[in-house]
Amino acid sequence: MRKMNISKCLVGIAVLLAAPLLVSAQQVETHIGKVTGHADTGRQLYFRYCWGCHGFHGTGTGENWIPTGGFPDTPNLNIQPRNFVAATFKCRSTPTGTLPTDQDLYNSLVRGLTMSNMPSWITLTNQNRADLVAFIKTFSDRWKTDKPGPELSVPAEPALTVQSIQHGKELFTKLECWKCHGPEGRGDGPSASTLTDSNDEPIRPYNFAAGSRFKCGTTNHDLYKIFMTGLDGTPMPSFADVIKPEDAWDLVHYLRTLQVYHKSPELALWEGTKEGAEIVKAQKVRGTPTGSGVNQ
Amino acid sequence: MSHWDSTLMKRRMRYLAFSALPVILVLTILLADTRPVSALPIPGGSVRAIPAFARKYGMPCSSCHQAWPMLSPFGQAFKDNGYQLGNERDAPIYQNPAYWPVTFRMTTFWHRENENRMQVDDPTSTTGGQMQANVTTHGFDWSGLDFHTGGTLAKNVSFYVLPSSDNTGAFHFETVFARLDNLAGSSWFNVKLGKFELDNLLSEKRILTLTNVSGVYTNYHYQPATENNGLNPAFPLFTFGIGDNQVGLELMGHSKDDRTRYSASILSSNDGSPGLPTNRTYDGYFTFSQAFQVGSLGLQRVGAFAYIGQAPTYFQFTEGNTSGVPDNATYGVAGTGIGNESFYRAGLIGQFYVKKYDLTAMYFHSSDNKYLATGTPSNPAYGTLPVGARNATWNGALFESHYTPSPQLILIQRVELIRMSQQALPIAPGTPYIPGVSVPSSSFGNEDVYTFGGRYYPFISSRAGFAFHGEYAFSHQVGLSPITGQNLDFSSLLFGFDFAF
Numbered sequence: 001m002r003k004m005n006i007s008k009c010l011v012g013i014a015v016l017l018a019a020p021l022l023v024s025a026q027q028v029e030t031h032i033g034k035v036t037g038h039a040d041t042g043r044q045l046y047f048r049y050c051w052g053c054h055g056f057h058g059t060g061t062g063e064n065w066i067p068t069g070g071f072p073d074t075p076n077l078n079i080q081p082r083n084f085v086a087a088t089f090k091c092r093s094t095p096t097g098t099l100p101t102d103q104d105l106y107n108s109l110v111r112g113l114t115m116s117n118m119p120s121w122i123t124l125t126n127q128n129r130a131d132l133v134a135f136i137k138t139f140s141d142r143w144k145t146d147k148p149g150p151e152l153s154v155p156a157e158p159a160l161t162v163q164s165i166q167h168g169k170e171l172f173t174k175l176e177c178w179k180c181h182g183p184e185g186r187g188d189g190p191s192a193s194t195l196t197d198s199n200d201e202p203i204r205p206y207n208f209a210a211g212s213r214f215k216c217g218t219t220n221h222d223l224y225k226i227f228m229t230g231l232d233g234t235p236m237p238s239f240a241d242v243i244k245p246e247d248a249w250d251l252v253h254y255l256r257t258l259q260v261y262h263k264s265p266e267l268a269l270w271e272g273t274k275e276g277a278e279i280v281k282a283q284k285v286r287g288t289p290t291g292s293g294v295n296q
Numbered sequence: 297m298s299h300w301d302s303t304l305m306k307r308r309m310r311y312l313a314f315s316a317l318p319v320i321l322v323l324t325i326l327l328a329d330t331r332p333v334s335a336l337p338i339p340g341g342s343v344r345a346i347p348a349f350a351r352k353y354g355m356p357c358s359s360c361h362q363a364w365p366m367l368s369p370f371g372q373a374f375k376d377n378g379y380q381l382g383n384e385r386d387a388p389i390y391q392n393p394a395y396w397p398v399t400f401r402m403t404t405f406w407h408r409e410n411e412n413r414m415q416v417d418d419p420t421s422t423t424g425g426q427m428q429a430n431v432t433t434h435g436f437d438w439s440g441l442d443f444h445t446g447g448t449l450a451k452n453v454s455f456y457v458l459p460s461s462d463n464t465g466a467f468h469f470e471t472v473f474a475r476l477d478n479l480a481g482s483s484w485f486n487v488k489l490g491k492f493e494l495d496n497l498l499s500e501k502r503i504l505t506l507t508n509v510s511g512v513y514t515n516y517h518y519q520p521a522t523e524n525n526g527l528n529p530a531f532p533l534f535t536f537g538i539g540d541n542q543v544g545l546e547l548m549g550h551s552k553d554d555r556t557r558y559s560a561s562i563l564s565s566n567d568g569s570p571g572l573p574t575n576r577t578y579d580g581y582f583t584f585s586q587a588f589q590v591g592s593l594g595l596q597r598v599g600a601f602a603y604i605g606q607a608p609t610y611f612q613f614t615e616g617n618t619s620g621v622p623d624n625a626t627y628g629v630a631g632t633g634i635g636n637e638s639f640y641r642a643g644l645i646g647q648f649y650v651k652k653y654d655l656t657a658m659y660f661h662s663s664d665n666k667y668l669a670t671g672t673p674s675n676p677a678y679g680t681l682p683v684g685a686r687n688a689t690w691n692g693a694l695f696e697s698h699y700t701p702s703p704q705l706i707l708i709q710r711v712e713l714i715r716m717s718q719q720a721l722p723i724a725p726g727t728p729y730i731p732g733v734s735v736p737s738s739s740f741g742n743e744d745v746y747t748f749g750g751r752y753y754p755f756i757s758s759r760a761g762f763a764f765h766g767e768y769a770f771s772h773q774v775g776l777s778p779i780t781g782q783n784l785d786f787s788s789l790l791f792g793f794d795f796a797f
Contacts, residue, residue, distance in 0.1 A: 047702070048358040049370070052354060052359070052757070053354060053355070064355075077354060112382065114383070117354055117383060117385060119353075119381035119382060122552060122553045123372075123373040123553055125589045125595055126589060127589070128594075
């Protein structure tokens with residue numbers, strides 16, 4: 001009887017010891033295409049590459065995040081690194097307020113986030129990135145209780161026409177995009193200076209004239225997703241419930257014309273019209289190249 | 297104790313356990329190695345780890361360095377992209393105006409050196425005779441100082457300047473270049489002009505070992521023992537190493553993810569010396585490599601390289617030389633080296649990762665023209681080739697492996713082997729080496745170098761770097777002892793603090 005009790009105890013202890021391993025093994029995997037990411041490996045990579053900004057605890061308070069008001073001569077990061085504990089992510093293919101897919105997080109690692117300190121990690125292997133995604137998901141219990149939202153269905157892009165651009169221009173005014181992004185899309189609208197992110201840190205609206213990359217990608221498809229899903233944690237809302245898909249594509253076509261230093265079919269078509277040529281000419285501010293890659 | 301605290305403590309304990317291994321290893325060797333020792337120069341050259349970049353981008357050293365100064369693939373891509381990450385911190389206008397991208401690096405250490413057959417005065421001789429002795433020396437010491445400054449002058453215009461000193465404080469410029477990056481918007485076209493390290497995948501400037509024996513890659517600097525024999529005063533000194541920074545123009549390109557890389561350089565034939573001191577010809581250096589992602593193992597890279605050069609065998613002389621004896625040192629006109637003869641260094645490289653273990657394997661094949669290899673001017677007026685002289689050729693191999701259990705610890709092992717495949721002088725078995733006449737064996741000058749070590753980084757930050765360094769290295773050279781022509785052995789042991797800010 002005593003032996004039996006000891007055996008049962010040992011089995012019980014073994015099960016108890018093994019249980020967390022089994023549970024954690026289930027929690028730590030991600031699947032990106034054919035690649036399976038493992039959080040244990042991702043942890044090692046995180047503590048090589050990421051903790052300086054995102055912090056040991058994933059709270060976005062690494063040693064490089066010195067909030068405004070810190071040492072005045074210390075170069076701050078212009079945007080607080082992502083707080084993985086909050087599990088609020090800008091770049092998603094899922095509805096606002098929901099968790100992103102593994103692929104969304106993976107894509108952010110591949111391309112980096114423009115206008116922030118987050119570089120592209122394209123030089124890491126696919127496996128490395130999948131492992132990192134798996135580890136990032138261990139920071140928040142939200143990944144245990146919630147599932148990623150349904151992936152946004154992006155309809156095929158309609159043909160590019162002048163009418164489409166003009167309609168997009170009307171929507172830009174009607175939806176009051178200009179209030180933040182400014183009438184010429186330079187990120188200098190009347191509300192721009194008052195905007196803050198979910199950390200109560202000042203945040204600048206995107207300046208279309210300054211670059212070719214968007215926060216969450218470079219393509220028309222990416223731009224469509226940005227305003228249909230919103231950028232969670234920022235003042236940029238989702239317009240999924242406000243505009244129809246065909247209107248969203250018109251807006252995409254118009255926004256492309258605001259990138260006056262970036263060649264695109266939309267800009268070329270727009271400049272081919274009298275109205276567009278005059279607007280683009282006025283928007284091209286001449287200045288001295290600063291070495292920033294942007295004419296200012 | 298929270299989960300995180302407990303995890304960190306476990307990691308620290310594991311690091312301590314691992315860090316003890318190399319210390320135990322070198323202590324064992326130290327206690328076992330009772331042979332005598334020699335005073336050798338402090339390791340030359342400079343090595344690179346640049347907290348200035350870490351400070352600029354706010355990233356820990358471990359992002360760009362597998363273990364500083366050795367680059368990770370991410371760091372290699374950063375370097376290839378002109379010290380740019382592709383984010384908004386690249387252009388200098390985004391930096392605090394007070395930011396100046398300067399880093400210094402220095403090492404303080406204790407070391408022990410041994411040479412088994414050093415040429416010393418014979419105390420019993422009344423005629424100035426000499427003898428061989430096993431000589432050992434040891435003590436506390438320090439390295440030279442490197443001042444690294446580099447970064448971007450504007451988007452896609454980068455620079456690097458490195459004043460470097462020896463341990464007496466005598467400075468020289470180790471690196472000086474500006475680079476036009478991503479020409480025509482393509483990562484395939486980058487042009488660098490100045491003095492720079494050749495595009496060696498296994499960078500000697502980022503070498504992890506610091507001892508006198510292993511502070512440089514022997515294969516990168518090897519020259520046959522028959523060279524620079526001092527027999528003919530018209531023959532200038534011939535020194536070359538692909539580990540030496542060279543002066544010239546480099547075209548380099550890479551894919552966006554840095555998997556594919558190439559470089560082609562045209563270089564002045566003077567081994568990186570300023571002021572055009574030798575000849576007026578140009579050398580070429582070419583590299584290509586391709587990386588592959590192999591499942592969960594990591595990145596595997598294979599590549600090839602070739603340096604094709606020439607060196608003068610005599611100079612144009614001034615009219616002041618009326619002695620009738622062509623003396624290069626006294627009458628040679630700097631920069632007029634002529635009678636150029638060729639040499640080349642070529643090889644293959646593979647860098648293989650198996651999770652936390654990585655191995656770099658290199659094969660070298662090299663040749664020096666018979667005039668260079670025997671120290672003979674290629675002008676009959678100044679000298680004649682030794683009877684039976686041939687081009688010197690040799691093969692080399694290098695295997696360097698690392699185990700990196702965490703960003704804070706790296707264990708290092710290296711083996712270098714050099715084998716002469718053709719001696720420049722005839723082989724006369726049983727006869728000692730006679731400069732300009734014969735060598736005693738086909739293996740004369742063969743060399744083996746073995747290195748073991750470890751580095752522990754007690755903290756990792758984006759501001760500064762510090763490492764505990766322990767290392768033992770041993771080299772064995774066939775037939776090169778100065779008096780008897782026996783084998784010559786060196787050993788070097790070093791423990792120190794390596795730091796950069």
